[in-house]
Amino acid sequence: MTKSDREIVEILEAFDLTRCAHSAARLVGVDEKTVARYVQLRDEGLDPFARARRPKAIDAFMPKVEELVEASQGRIRADVVHARLVAMGFTGTDRTTRRAVAEVKQAWRSGHRRAFRPWVPEPGMWLQFDWGAGPSIAGRRTSLFCAWLSRSRFRVVLPTWDQTMGSLAACLDATLRRIGGAPTYLLTDNAKTVTMEHVAGVAIRHPDIVAAGRHYGCKVETCEPFDPQSKGGVEATVKIAKADLVPTTANLAPAYASFTDLADACLDWCERINARVHRETRAAPAARLAQERAHLHVLPDAPHALALGEERVVGEDQTVSFGAVRYSTPPGHVGARVWCRVVGVELVIVAAGAAGLTEIARHELSTLGNPRILDAHYPSHPGGNLPRPPRPRARTPQEVAFLQLGKARTGG
Numbered sequence: 001m002t003k004s005d006r007e008i009v010e011i012l013e014a015f016d017l018t019r020c021a022h023s024a025a026r027l028v029g030v031d032e033k034t035v036a037r038y039v040q041l042r043d044e045g046l047d048p049f050a051r052a053r054r055p056k057a058i059d060a061f062m063p064k065v066e067e068l069v070e071a072s073q074g075r076i077r078a079d080v081v082h083a084r085l086v087a088m089g090f091t092g093t094d095r096t097t098r099r100a101v102a103e104v105k106q107a108w109r110s111g112h113r114r115a116f117r118p119w120v121p122e123p124g125m126w127l128q129f130d131w132g133a134g135p136s137i138a139g140r141r142t143s144l145f146c147a148w149l150s151r152s153r154f155r156v157v158l159p160t161w162d163q164t165m166g167s168l169a170a171c172l173d174a175t176l177r178r179i180g181g182a183p184t185y186l187l188t189d190n191a192k193t194v195t196m197e198h199v200a201g202v203a204i205r206h207p208d209i210v211a212a213g214r215h216y217g218c219k220v221e222t223c224e225p226f227d228p229q230s231k232g233g234v235e236a237t238v239k240i241a242k243a244d245l246v247p248t249t250a251n252l253a254p255a256y257a258s259f260t261d262l263a264d265a266c267l268d269w270c271e272r273i274n275a276r277v278h279r280e281t282r283a284a285p286a287a288r289l290a291q292e293r294a295h296l297h298v299l300p301d302a303p304h305a306l307a308l309g310e311e312r313v314v315g316e317d318q319t320v321s322f323g324a325v326r327y328s329t330p331p332g333h334v335g336a337r338v339w340c341r342v343v344g345v346e347l348v349i350v351a352a353g354a355a356g357l358t359e360i361a362r363h364e365l366s367t368l369g370n371p372r373i374l375d376a377h378y379p380s381h382p383g384g385n386l387p388r389p390p391r392p393r394a395r396t397p398q399e400v401a402f403l404q405l406g407k408a409r410t411g412g
Helices: 005-018 021-028 032-043 059-071 078-087 094-112 165-179 207-216 228-245 259-275 285-295 397-403
Strands: 126-137 140-149 154-160 185-188 195-199 202-205 219-222 310-313 319-322 325-328 337-343 346-353 356-364
Touching: 005 021, 005 032, 021 032, 059 078, 059 094, 078 094, 126 165, 126 228, 126 259, 140 165, 140 228, 140 259, 140 285, 154 165, 154 228, 154 259, 154 285, 165 207, 165 337, 202 207, 207 219, 228 259, 259 285, 310 319, 319 337, 325 356
Parallel strands: 126 185, 185 219
Antiparallel strands: 126 140, 140 154, 195 202, 310 337, 319 325, 337 346, 346 356
């Protein structure tokens, strides 16, 4: 009969006291052979508290179980193994097989588990970013651009309407200017705006994002799939931001009435998170950012062209087409190239002039069939869509003399 841990301790204590198995057995009320067995286990360096494994019906089939698990690299199901063992003469239950397969799989994974070296980022080296699904505003979906400065743990979350190249470049420009400099590397996932394709397992960068990184003095890198060391930080930022900013039944947060409300909520969230002491560094990210700024590169004065948005050409009617909607521009830009960028619920139009890049117009976003035309952009044209009075044009001397009379006077 197997003894409890307390009884085994009493047996060994009695033997150490008497130095005699017979006397120790009489003290604790057990058989002399029991005392001798536990003392022998202890003297041989074995664990006297370990329970002896009872023989099982599946023991004879364990080599086959190990073979199947090894051949399938730990993926084979227990019911498949049980069917194979039954065909070989196994008479036990499927429960016994499931337990045996689970033990073998655990041992197999222990010998094949990938080892992760802790990633210790240097100051001013790494900025990670990724996208997360944002809340819906008036039935329209939004996205959350989430960035994480690896060394200081400083987080930036910006809302956007989409994940296009222009929005990505604009978010990167806003993020770098918020942290006050540019790191050496920009690390992100293999999205289509960053990685065009893979050739022999090597990621091919999108030329536009490469040009944007070169403009800011950064090199764009993509992380390894399923690598928690290079993705964990920014994915945690996305997870926390979505949990706090996206209204769900878990947080009972109210819906956002406008995009401006969402932008304000993201800014407040960043200020609160960055001012809170980080669990690992024992310091506030904002305080560590002040130290890390000394290791960041100086930013160029002007943003990259991608951050300005999508390129358009102003038509003869002084309008540009963005999203199949016409937006007017001021005089003097017909035939010129301009850039259109969405900022919240507005369309910003920027043109290149003698003084550099300048914002020339800003419209509220519209829908198909509803152009945005400002009368101020057409100073020589009567405003409105009502019938316009004809313009008199003198063709004879009499008509010239008549028009010179001026407008009729009223009143006495």
